Amino acid sequence: MEKTFSLSRRDDGIALLTMDVPGETMNTLKAQFAPEITAILQEIKADSSIKGLVLISGKADSFVAGADISMLDACETAEDARLLSRQGHHVFAELEGLNIPVVAAIHGACLGGGLELALACHQRVCSDSSKTMLGVPEVQLGLLPGGGGTQRLPRLIGIAKALDLMLTGKQVRPKQAVKMGLVDDVVPESILLDTAIEMALAGKKTRKPLKQPLVTKLLEGTPVGRNIMFDQATKQVLKKTQGNYPSPLKIIDCVREGMAKGMEKGLEVEAAHFGALVATPESAALRSIFFATTEMKKETGAGDAKPRKVAKAVVLGGGLMGGGIASVTTTKAKVPVRVKDISDKGLSNALGYAYKLLDKGVKRRHMTSAERDKLMALMTTTTEYRGVKDADIVVEAVFEDLNLKHQMVRDIERECGEHTIFASNTSSLPITQIAAAASRPENVIGLHYFSPVEKMPLVEVIAHEKTSPETIATTVAFARKQGKTPIVVKDCAGFYVNRILALYMNEAAQLLLEGQAVDHLDKALVKFGFPVGPMTLLDEVGIDVGAKISPILEKELGERFKAPAAFDKLMADDRKGRKNGKGFYLYGKAAKKGKKVDESVYSLLGLTPATGKEAGEIAERCVVQMLNEAVRCLEEGIIASPRDGDIGAIFGIGFPPFLGGPFRYMDTLGAAKMVRLLEGYQSKYGDRFAPAALLKAMAAEGKTFY
């Protein structure tokens, strides 16, 4: 078997231990490496000519990106996973216990188990490259740093900072890392190895006491102070997670135990909690999302079709969406973009949109002003169709009007090349209808972004019947370059995401009309695990937008999409939501002291608000509507697989990730239970709850989606 670790001795007495997992582009830690590394450590111990050790990666762009997560799925019990953690502890303790200085030389991703490996070294130096990122993202997979991270990190950088890193999973850049004491030095990549060798030659350093502000010192330095910190952290976690995610509380417990009872006890607790977390359904769901997105990155979206290179893009319309799309095209995809609008306002909006985001990066010192200006230079504007001829793709984000979209198709066919793709960002018009105006319909496709474009990770790529596989593959690859996760869906009103969202929102509106209070509804769905409740979401998206889409969906998809009558009254009162400061909640000055419901909405709708219904029942009624419609989308082939449906709902709507998406969640509930729930609601509230045929068939056969 090819080796992962190699040891080389230098004349000055420093040995280099290089990690390079054969056949892989990135280093990840695997359980099977333990015997190899243990043998090398024995060899080092036995060789008195070695005066110091430098640990470095043989990969060009990564130190160690983490532990190999697939090995967790091979664990059958919590005990298996606990033992994995214990094995890691043992190896890292051996490394830390060497009596020669051990220095980690870090360039590229140093995450999870990779950072824990570096923490077991006596000193760390990292490159100043933008590729170098350090962090412990395990919490995002419903886990905790199980390689000693919960113990070594707080001892190195202090409890408060360690908790912050572990509870958020955020990654820090080199400068932040040195500032917080996570690494001892930051140097250019060209002298990384030399610096590490010098550090090893200089010998083991006794660690300087942590530099901390007085308050932090007082809090962290005494058992009483620490307990205050842990209690505060627990409260914040529960507020943020609504108790839906078990791992943050376990992280706090590991630190609490380790600080009170010492490192050895802390490591025992860490391994026990790690094992238990691996076996939770929450972690299994979060890991499934990770695997799904990794798998999707390899897909073209159209079988064997090869994507064409996109060297230049055009965005039509520089408004809210067009500005965002142009911005991710230059800053993420690094593709030159020409924005075309009929008004200068649209053009300056697009330029301003990108500048504001980039300038934030400059202010936070993530980039220099020269780098910002270089990216800004990739965006040019026009009110005529000048300089668009050589565009490989045109993304259209003009007003939502079919005639206007037809005009755009004709303009682009006239002004651009034969190969130019026409991608529409329409939210509700079927792509087939837009393509009807095209003489080259094979180049027409839907590319549906979500607002705000730079933040929302999903895009729906919508192929109509005549879209060519090459157009699909090129559009998918383009979206991915923009940093998006694309799912390819079939053409229909609302596509996938807005279609399942619409029924969920309608049900929330029904509950409102039955007298449930606005904030009570929102709280119920936030408790269920959504990032915001449906009333807040409607205010954010625009009540007018919802009112416009609803009739289209009803016409194309049927009665169950009929919006509750409330919309008319809200529109007549000019209530559009946040954008005009008038919605379900108060905005502007009235909202200064925190978020408050605009009570006048109740009298407008002739309601007396109550909080009578249990949060669980409210959430269930809204969520089963979304789930049932997701099944219909699968049945009709709108989405290609339950996996795409899960990723679409999580990344497009914020469906609770710990449930793994609508389909994985339905598998947990069981199809039979889903049918029972829906039929129960159907007998009470009508046929909008009629279970999808596929669901009934699955219930009868005891089948699952995965």
Ligand SMILES: NC(=O)c1ccc[n+]([C@@H]2O[C@H](COP(=O)([O-])OP(=O)(O)OC[C@H]3O[C@@H](n4cnc5c(N)ncnc54)[C@H](O)[C@@H]3O)[C@@H](O)[C@H]2O)c1
């Ligand atoms: N707002 C959202 O949340 C959202 C989400 C997904 C998709 N969409 C869709 O994106 C599209 C744009 O929406 P928006 O919210 O950005 O609208 P917007 O009103 O903010 O921007 C539209 C822009 O198009 C420009 N425009 C109009 N006619 C034009 C023409 N002939 N040539 C070039 N530019 C022209 C306008 O001047 C304006 O700047 C719509 O189809 C909408 O349905 C919107």
